[in-house]
Amino acid sequence: MARARWRACPYRELPELARVSSWEALWLDPSAAGLPVAAARWVVEYGRSVWQDAVSAGEASEQFLFLRAELVSPFPEVPETLAELSAHHELWLATEGAGSLQRRKLALSGLADHFARILISAEVGCSKADPAFAKAVRTHLDATGRTLCMVVGDSARTDLALAAHGSWPALHICDPPTCPVSEPGVHHGRGIGEVVRWCECRLFELA
Known part of the structure; x- marks a missing residue:
């Protein structure tokens, strides 16, 4: 109902x-x-x-x-992995939903401090799957003189669409043996820790 x-x-x-x-x-x-x-x-x-x-x-x-x-709590390995990633990269978060709800959930999760920029569909004005969202991300990148190493997410519909519209490499969080997605530039892994393996800027090798 x-x-x-x-x-x-x-x-x-x-x-x-x-x-x-x-x-x-x-x-x-x-x-x-x-x-x-x-x-x-x-x-x-x-x-x-x-x-x-x-x-x-x-x-x-x-x-x-x-x-x-x-119920808002991150998986056990997520805070440590984000801390490791943020030592080498500036992390941005792109998420779907209402701005007030998403920011509240992020605060409750204790993960907000890991992200330098937060882009929420309601505030951008379109879904992550919309080409306009990728355009908004690129505008922020150009304004800060930054490049995007990798889009990481578990949704083929929104996260991989964002990567495709921006022509960025992606890590699809999934069960790799059974995942039906097969697209150029898309890597597959069971968790965000796989970023270390696939990041193309190679900063992890320099640390």
């Missing part, structure tokens, strides 16, 4: 809501998202309607918000 209600939202074309799922919307803070008044009211009412069949809608909503926040 929640999915059907969310699909009926008349404000889903707003950048802050365009790539938000029905369950993510349940912990979206309309005030932090900077939504128009009418859209913010709709999101609040959506949450109330989803929980209305619960024994205690208010209690259920509060419990969900608490548990959802508790």
